[in-house]
Amino acid sequence: MTINIEYETEKKLDLDYETIIRQVVEKAMDYEKCPYEAEVNVTLTDNAAIHEINREYREIDRATDVLSFPMIEYETPADFDALEDVMDQFPEDYFNPDTGELMLGDIVISVEKVEEQAEKYGHSKERELAFLTAHSMMHLFGYDHMEEDEAKVMEAKQREVLELLGITR
Numbered sequence: 001m002t003i004n005i006e007y008e009t010e011k012k013l014d015l016d017y018e019t020i021i022r023q024v025v026e027k028a029m030d031y032e033k034c035p036y037e038a039e040v041n042v043t044l045t046d047n048a049a050i051h052e053i054n055r056e057y058r059e060i061d062r063a064t065d066v067l068s069f070p071m072i073e074y075e076t077p078a079d080f081d082a083l084e085d086v087m088d089q090f091p092e093d094y095f096n097p098d099t100g101e102l103m104l105g106d107i108v109i110s111v112e113k114v115e116e117q118a119e120k121y122g123h124s125k126e127r128e129l130a131f132l133t134a135h136s137m138m139h140l141f142g143y144d145h146m147e148e149d150e151a152k153v154m155e156a157k158q159r160e161v162l163e164l165l166g167i168t169r
Helices: 017-031 047-058 080-089 111-121 125-140 148-164
Strands: 002-007 038-045 066-070 102-110
Touching: 002 017, 017 038, 017 125, 017 148, 038 047, 038 125, 047 066, 047 102, 047 111, 066 125, 102 111, 102 125, 111 125, 125 148
Parallel strands: 002 038, 038 102
Antiparallel strands: 066 102
16 A cells, blocks of 8 residues: 655644654555555645635635545445446446555545644544544545435444544543
8 A cells, every 4th residue: 555645834733744744644444345456645724725726626716624626436435346448448437557456535634624623522633633534535546525314324434443543522
């Protein structure tokens, strides 16, 4: 598995962010039973940069805590079996030609929002970073939270991944 982590802000996050991100990504992969070696790209940035990305890609003119850019369109979230035929027909659209790994997608996290929300919700920065990573991983697996029933499923999965890692509020 390849987890590329880029730190693109001068604002320092005083914790072992690489370990936290790697553990959550790997646990989410196991939890969703992804049958492939995969590649995930994570960028840690600041509010100004994530605001610009949010405006450019989502036409939302404000900073947000996390953005997810999945590379796969699932009919049913995390249904890798249903993707088999499409991936076999167009492997270059799904697999990195250099590594053979499934390209799940990109995650962008605001370091400033990690700190702000940890304080707001009364838990550690480690827990907030882990939560945002788990949340984004669920998006990379095709889950969403636009409808109440979808949100319940996604929230339960995020919580379970964090519980498996012993990361609680």
